[in-house]
Amino acid sequence: MGRSKIMVVEDHPVSRKMLEAMLRRNYDVVCASSGQEAVQLAKATRPDLVLLDIEMPGMDGFETVEALRVGGVIDLAVPVIFLTAREDSASKEQGLEAGAVDYITKPYDKHELSIKVKNHLALYEARKEIDAKNRIMEREMEMASQLQKSLLPASFPADDRLEFAVVYKPVSEAGGDFYDLIQFPNSWLAFAQVDVSGHGVASAMIGAMFKMVFHSVTRNDCTPSLVLAALNEELFSVLPDSDFLTLFYGTIHPDSLDFVFSNAGHPRPFLYRSRDGAIEELSAGGPLLGAFPGMVYDEGRTRLNAGDRILVFTDGIPEACKPGNEGEPYSLERLKRIFHEHVHLPPAENLQRIMLDLEEFAGETVFEDDVTMLLISVR
Amino acid sequence: MDIEKRGTVTIIRTDERLDAIVAPQFKDTVKKMAEESALHLVVDLAKTRFIDSSGCGALVASIRALLKNGGEMKIARPSAQAKTLFELTRLHRVFEIFDDLDQAVNSFSS
Numbered sequence: 001m002g003r004s005k006i007m008v009v010e011d012h013p014v015s016r017k018m019l020e021a022m023l024r025r026n027y028d029v030v031c032a033s034s035g036q037e038a039v040q041l042a043k044a045t046r047p048d049l050v051l052l053d054i055e056m057p058g059m060d061g062f063e064t065v066e067a068l069r070v071g072g073v074i075d076l077a078v079p080v081i082f083l084t085a086r087e088d089s090a091s092k093e094q095g096l097e098a099g100a101v102d103y104i105t106k107p108y109d110k111h112e113l114s115i116k117v118k119n120h121l122a123l124y125e126a127r128k129e130i131d132a133k134n135r136i137m138e139r140e141m142e143m144a145s146q147l148q149k150s151l152l153p154a155s156f157p158a159d160d161r162l163e164f165a166v167v168y169k170p171v172s173e174a175g176g177d178f179y180d181l182i183q184f185p186n187s188w189l190a191f192a193q194v195d196v197s198g199h200g201v202a203s204a205m206i207g208a209m210f211k212m213v214f215h216s217v218t219r220n221d222c223t224p225s226l227v228l229a230a231l232n233e234e235l236f237s238v239l240p241d242s243d244f245l246t247l248f249y250g251t252i253h254p255d256s257l258d259f260v261f262s263n264a265g266h267p268r269p270f271l272y273r274s275r276d277g278a279i280e281e282l283s284a285g286g287p288l289l290g291a292f293p294g295m296v297y298d299e300g301r302t303r304l305n306a307g308d309r310i311l312v313f314t315d316g317i318p319e320a321c322k323p324g325n326e327g328e329p330y331s332l333e334r335l336k337r338i339f340h341e342h343v344h345l346p347p348a349e350n351l352q353r354i355m356l357d358l359e360e361f362a363g364e365t366v367f368e369d370d371v372t373m374l375l376i377s378v379r
Numbered sequence: 380m381d382i383e384k385r386g387t388v389t390i391i392r393t394d395e396r397l398d399a400i401v402a403p404q405f406k407d408t409v410k411k412m413a414e415e416s417a418l419h420l421v422v423d424l425a426k427t428r429f430i431d432s433s434g435c436g437a438l439v440a441s442i443r444a445l446l447k448n449g450g451e452m453k454i455a456r457p458s459a460q461a462k463t464l465f466e467l468t469r470l471h472r473v474f475e476i477f478d479d480l481d482q483a484v485n486s487f488s489s
Contacts, residue, residue: 241440241444242444264469265470267467283467285469287468287472292443295473319431329431368399
């Protein structure tokens with residue numbers, strides 16, 4: 001790291017010379033004798049710290065700091081220290097409010113001056129470093145987010161009998177929820193909804209791992225119990241210790257409307273039956289994936305009819321909380337009730353109504369978990 | 380959360396909630412202890428009224444850390460809500476669950 005650059009703004013020539021002499025040993029020093037000159041000089045020299053006299057003819061210190069900040073002449077993080085002869089606390093307060101980080105009263109104490117300058121420069125350097133790291137993290141997050149988007153199916157299969165709708169709201173740029181669809185040559189259609197423990201870059205990477213394993217496992221066979229058992233073994237061998245995922249996997253034959261599914265620790269999806277208006281919960285399955293070897297998964301099997309709907313959702317919905325974690329969470333009961341109330345609307349609108357109710361419930365709360373819903377309806 | 384030693388068995392008592400807020404601390408505590416020795420751990424849920432999916436996740440991560448280091452984990456006195464959650468997520472197939480704390484403590488093989 002090179003020497004830091006300090007700009008001294010002081011109309012009084014003797015004071016200016018004295019300050020310059022005090023600082024010159026450790027820093028590069030540039031001097032301005034007025035506010036106007038300071039703005040021009042800052043543009044040209046980009047100082048790391050500014051020592052600014054309050055009482056100057058023309059622009060005073062307060063006006064100068066504003067001109068420096070507002071015009072973006074110096075970055076907001078660049079420390080400005082006021083030089084003041086005034087002992088009154090009002091002008092000190094005014095200075096700090098105007099965006100100064102500190103003040104030094106005249107006559108200058110050499111020791112005080114050098115310590116304050118050194119400390120504020122160190123803080124500024126640390127802050128620059130944090131900003132740089134944040135930029136790297138943001139970039140990584142964005143890459144994870146792009147990776148994650150590339151994992152999601154670009155479109156839903158067009159089918160005469162089955163219609164798909166989805167709501168997907170990751171909590172951060174890269175969430176831990178995914179869904180996927182596969183059309184098999186034997187015309188079975190498979191869908192999966194996944195919730196990876198955690199969010200962020202790691203989850204997006206685990207999502208990518210899952211997608212690869214999922215597609216390789218389903219290459220030969222789409223039978224849910226077998227797919228889940230194979231997925232569990234594969235994921236157990238590749239996932240880090242504390243990571244795992246929950247999954248709902250369903251397969252539908254578009255002609256016969258046979259529906260076979262298995263649930264790996266995922267919230268139980270709702271199956272709405274149009275014939276009697278009842279809602280069934282899809283529980284057949286086994287434990288979550290990737291945490292324990294040798295798990296066995298049961299399979300549920302039923303036949304769908306026109307008007308039936310399957311709502312698959314992640315735990316972010318029933319566990320959504322009110323502001324300040326007050327009271328009970330959104331709950332499965334409320335989700336079921338709102339789903340049922342609007343089940344006669346078109347699929348996308350059915351989901352929208354649930355989202356609206358959820359947002360109304362949560363108010364200003366930022367969702368702590370990803371929110372994903374997949375709705376499959378039979379025409 | 381507090382920790383008690385009873386012979387060769389360690390008991391962790393969780394607080395009223397085992398949720399997204401406290402789960403990381405719980406997970407880290409168990410992981411650290413698991414790495415120090417082959418731990419016989421009882422997670423006593425008697426005081427815990429509410430567990431969410433993060434809490435479940437912390438229990439899963441804990442038991443994995445223990446098994447990896449030659450330890451064992453039992454769960455004692457889960458609330459009705461916790462029991463339902465373990466059944467929904469099928470974790471009751473993986474966790475050994477006891478309604479009585481002494482039974483859980485005495486259940487370790489040696």
